[in-house]
Structures are given as C-alpha cells and as structure tokens.
Amino acid sequence: MIPLIQMPFVTSHLPYTPGRVGMFARSMHQHHHMRRRQDQNENDITQRPMATWKSYARIILAHVSLIVLSVVYVGFGAFLFYQLEQPNEVEVRARNIERFNIHKRQMIDHLWEMRSSGIGQHVVEDMAVKYVDNVTRILFEAFDTHCIGAKHLRPGGEDEDYNWTYMTALFFTTTLLTTIGYGNLTPVTGRGKFLCILYALFGVPLILITVADIGKFLSENIVQLYTWYRKLREKCSKQKYSVISNKDDKNKEGDLNLDHLENYISIPIFLIVAILLSYITFGAVVLSMWEGWDFFSGFYFSFITMTTVGFGDIVPLKREYYILDLCYIIIGLSITTMCIDLVGIQYIRKMHYFGRAIKDARFALVNVGGKMVHVPDLMRYASVLQQKYGQKKTHDTIIVKGAYAPKDLSKIRFIDFGALASMESWQSLWSILTGRTQEVHV
Numbered sequence: 001m002i003p004l005i006q007m008p009f010v011t012s013h014l015p016y017t018p019g020r021v022g023m024f025a026r027s028m029h030q031h032h033h034m035r036r037r038q039d040q041n042e043n044d045i046t047q048r049p050m051a052t053w054k055s056y057a058r059i060i061l062a063h064v065s066l067i068v069l070s071v072v073y074v075g076f077g078a079f080l081f082y083q084l085e086q087p088n089e090v091e092v093r094a095r096n097i098e099r100f101n102i103h104k105r106q107m108i109d110h111l112w113e114m115r116s117s118g119i120g121q122h123v124v125e126d127m128a129v130k131y132v133d134n135v136t137r138i139l140f141e142a143f144d145t146h147c148i149g150a151k152h153l154r155p156g157g158e159d160e161d162y163n164w165t166y167m168t169a170l171f172f173t174t175t176l177l178t179t180i181g182y183g184n185l186t187p188v189t190g191r192g193k194f195l196c197i198l199y200a201l202f203g204v205p206l207i208l209i210t211v212a213d214i215g216k217f218l219s220e221n222i223v224q225l226y227t228w229y230r231k232l233r234e235k236c237s238k239q240k241y242s243v244i245s246n247k248d249d250k251n252k253e254g255d256l257n258l259d260h261l262e263n264y265i266s267i268p269i270f271l272i273v274a275i276l277l278s279y280i281t282f283g284a285v286v287l288s289m290w291e292g293w294d295f296f297s298g299f300y301f302s303f304i305t306m307t308t309v310g311f312g313d314i315v316p317l318k319r320e321y322y323i324l325d326l327c328y329i330i331i332g333l334s335i336t337t338m339c340i341d342l343v344g345i346q347y348i349r350k351m352h353y354f355g356r357a358i359k360d361a362r363f364a365l366v367n368v369g370g371k372m373v374h375v376p377d378l379m380r381y382a383s384v385l386q387q388k389y390g391q392k393k394t395h396d397t398i399i400v401k402g403a404y405a406p407k408d409l410s411k412i413r414f415i416d417f418g419a420l421a422s423m424e425s426w427q428s429l430w431s432i433l434t435g436r437t438q439e440v441h442v
Contacts, residue, residue: 215337
C-alpha cells in the first residue's frame with residue numbers, strides 16, 4: 001500500500017487520463033484564469049474610451065452649475081430683501097404722507113380762519129411763516145426715510161410704484177454682489193442691514209468667481225479666434241510670424257519651471273482696449289435710447305459700471321429694462337475681466353522676467369584687463385580704490401628739489417586690475433587695506 005504522502009509524486013509521473021483529478025485541476029486552472037482577467041479589466045482604465053459628448057458634458061457641467069448657482073443665489077436674495085424691506089416702505093410712506101396732508105389742511109384752515117376774523121396782516125404772515133417752516137421740516141424728515149419722494153406728495157401719489165419691488169430687489173442684489181453698489185436703493189431696516197452683511201459675505205466671492213470664470217472662457221475664445229486669424233493671414237500673405245513661447249529653462253536657484261506650460265499668442269493691446277471700448281460704446285448707445293440720456297451720459301455710466309466704481313449719480317430708472325441692464329452689466333464685467341486677464345498675462349510675465357534679469361545681474365561678468373570679474377566685486381573694488389586714492393592730500397607728497405616722489409610709491413604695483421579681477425582678489429584687497437607688500441597669487 002502506497003502512503004498518502006507519496007500520491008502526488010506518483011500521480012505526477014503517470015500519463016494524464018481525464019478523470020476526477022484531471023477535471024478538478026482543469027476547472028481550477030480556468031477559474032484562476034478568469035479571475036486574473038477580471039482583475040486586469042478592473043485595473044485597466046483605458047479599456048473603454050469615454051464618449052465625446054460625455055467628456056464635453058463633464059467640462060461644461062461645472063461652469064453651467066456655477067452660473068446656475070449664482071442665478072439662484074441672486075434670485076433668492078432678492079426675494080428675501082423684498083419681503084423684509086417692502087412692508088417697512090409701505091408703512092413709512094403711508095405715515096409720512098398722512099402727516100404731510102394733515103399739516104397742510106391745518107395750515108390752510110387756520111390761516112383762512114385768521115383772515116376771516118379780521119386779524120392783522122402781519123399776524124397772519126407770521127403764522128404762515130411758522131407753518132411753512134413746519135412743512136419744510138416734515139418734508140426733510142420724510143425724504144430722509146428713502147421711502148418717499150416729491151412725486152408721492154402730489155395728488156394721486158399714493159398709487160406710485162414702491163421702491164422695493166422684486167425687480168428692483170433683483171437689481172439691488174446684483175449690483176451688491178458685483179461690488180458696484182450704486183446706492184440708489186439700500187436697506188433701511190435693522191434686519192435688512194444684517195441680511196445685507198451676511199448675504200454679501202458669501203455672495204460676493206461667488207459672483208466674482210462666476211464673473212472671472214466667464215471672463216476666462218471669453219479670453220480663451222479670443223485667443224483661439226486671434227490664432228485662427230493669424231494662421232489665415234499667414235496663409236494669405238505667406239509670411240512667417242513668430243509665436244511667443246512661455247517655456248523657459250529652470251533658473252539657477254530652481255525657483256520656477258515653465259516647461260509644462262503651452263505656447264501662447266500675444267494679443268495686441270490695442271485690440272483688447274478696442275474690444276472694451278466698443279462694448280462700452282454699444283452700451284452707451286442702447287442706454288441712451290431707452291433711458292433718454294445723451295450719448296456722453298450713457299458712456300459715462302457704462303465706464304463707471306464696467307470699472308465697478310458705481311458712483312450712483314446716474315442710474316437706470318426704466319424698470320421694464322432692468323433685466324436687459326443686468327445682462328449688459330454681467331457681460332460687461334466679464335469682458336472687463338477678460339481684458340485684464342489678457343493684458344495681465346503679458347505684462348506680469350514681462351515684469352517677472354525683468355525682475356529675474358535684475359536678480360541674476362550679480363552673476364554677470366565684466367572683462368577688466370583681460371580678466372572676467374563679477375559686477376558686485378568690481379563695484380566693491382572701485383569703491384575701495386575711490387576711498388583710498390580718489391582724493392589728493394597735501395601731506396601725501398614730499399617736495400624734493402628736482403624730483404616728485406609720491407609717498408605711497410611702494411603701493412602702486414598693487415593697483416593691478418588683473419589681480420583685482422581674479423577669483424582670489426580678496427588677498428590684494430587685504431594688502432591694500434593693511435599696507436603689506438605681499439604678492440597676489442592669481
């Protein structure tokens with residue numbers, strides 16, 4: 001009887017027969033092969049390329065989501081400000097109009113009674129002056145509430161539109177988050193002011209990022225269009241134009257490596273300025289048409305808005321065009337950001353390289369007397385020599401009959417530019433300072 005421990009050795013030397021052992025070994029081999037293929041498929045990330053529309057959808061989805069989030073944030077904020085500020089405006093306007101009307105009726109009735117009772121003219125005039133002063137005070141107090149104007153005090157003024165509507169609140173939130181802030185409409189309640197602080201704290205970064213994202217998209221498309229234009233002009237004129245490359249070798253200190261950046265096209269400055277001025281001019285013409293302004297006022301408003309200065313001395317008043325105004329403002333801010341991005345890339349890069357050139361100037365070599373000397377060493381030696389030999393002193397010379405003998409004649413041989421220009425010039429400098437006659441080893 002063969003021991004059990006020797007059976008694998010015996011069966012491994014026997015000829016293969018399709019039995020239970022052979023079937024089991026084959027099934028195990030197939031299972032292992034299938035498991036290995038499954039692991040390879042899981043680890044292989046390039047086995048199935050992504051569809052083109054999916055890749056574009058992933059790129060666009062982030063930008064569209066950012067724009068949608070900004071729109072929702074602006075719209076929801078406008079609803080909150082409208083709910084907080086309009087009830088206060090209704091109450092304040094009604095109270096001040098009623099107060100003004102009551103005082104006006106009292107003034108007319110009292111003056112009429114005094115005139116009918118035969119009171120003297122000077123007494124009536126004094127009383128009229130007092131009533132006029134009170135009316136003036138009431139008007140100023142009413143105007144200070146920012147909820148009432150002269151049009152509301154005329155007959156039928158109660159039916160005038162309120163300052164806080166959803167459309168005006170939308171205009172307010174947009175100008176608030178874009179940091180323009182015209183100031184023609186502001187919250188007056190404590191809750192409204194607190195909401196303004198909290199709302200702008202999170203909304204201003206969101207809107208600025210959104211505007212910057214749109215501006216970056218526009219700048220990339222402008223660069224692409226200008227690239228196509230240059231290629232087309234090159235084909236037509238058959239001339240070669242050099243393309244500015246932003247690749248640069250590593251500096252000596254390893255501060256910057258631009259090898260991973262792509263080549264870029266330098267957009268002319270006049271083209272960027274022309275785009276911005278053309279858009280401002282277009283806005284000036286359109287705003288002049290629907291707001292009744294002259295061209296210069298429209299251009300002034302557009303420029304102040306695009307630069308986010310927002311003085312508020314000229315603001316749109318036609319509420320039916322507020323949506324178009326907001327679209328014009330958002331697109332204009334994006335174009336301004338695009339222009340800053342295109343100009344900044346070029347000039348910041350030039351200033352950066354100019355700064356690096358100044359920083360590396362200490363490594364420059366100057367040929368002095370056949371020797372190469374670093375600029376800082378040359379300036380240092382020149383300063384020392386100027387201090388020691390640049391001024392003539394009366395006691396440095398000895399007057400001898402028939403000859404001129406300088407006192408420091410023994411030191412003349414140390415004024416050797418070749419020695420000063422050598423890498424071991426510190427020894428010659430030490431000799432000059434100490435007055436020793438040690439030879440300089442070059």
